Amino acid sequence: MAGEEEGAAANPPPKRVLFVCGHNAGRSIAAEAVARATRPDLVVASAGTKPGGSINPLMAAELTKRSYSLEGMFSKPLEDPTVNGLDSWDLIVTMGCMDNSCPFAPGKTVVDWGLPDPHGDASVIPEVVDRVEEHVKAL
Secondary structure (H helix, E strand, C coil): CHHHHHHHHHCCCCEEEEEEECCCCCHHHHHHHHHHHHCCCEEEEEEECCCCCCCCHHHHHHHHHCCCCCCCCCCCECCCCCCCCCCCCCEEEECCCHHHCCCCCCCCEEEECCCCCCCCCHHHHHHHHHHHHHHHHHC
């Protein structure tokens, strides 16, 4: 079955995408939840440069309302074993630099989505999730 072997060789390994924001409590959590649900072709995780220690309950409510699962997700730093720093990721997506604290990743592809931070204004949460859905679809 030479055709099967050729097809298997032509399929590259899944792209590894890390979503990063300041607190890993809202925007990057939303991106990970949306990507897990809609992009099974990607390996994804999220982390924060200054993690807040918990997921924003209003963001969690919005994601749950839209049927996204947060199972197994938690606010974590880049050094968490589930993330293991920046080296193993193909693409690093920042949500909007909090106090210019986006991670420095020489040699890595880094894209910033420039999303508003719901930490100070919860009214932006539906807009953030809408924009995350659009961006994840386009990855």
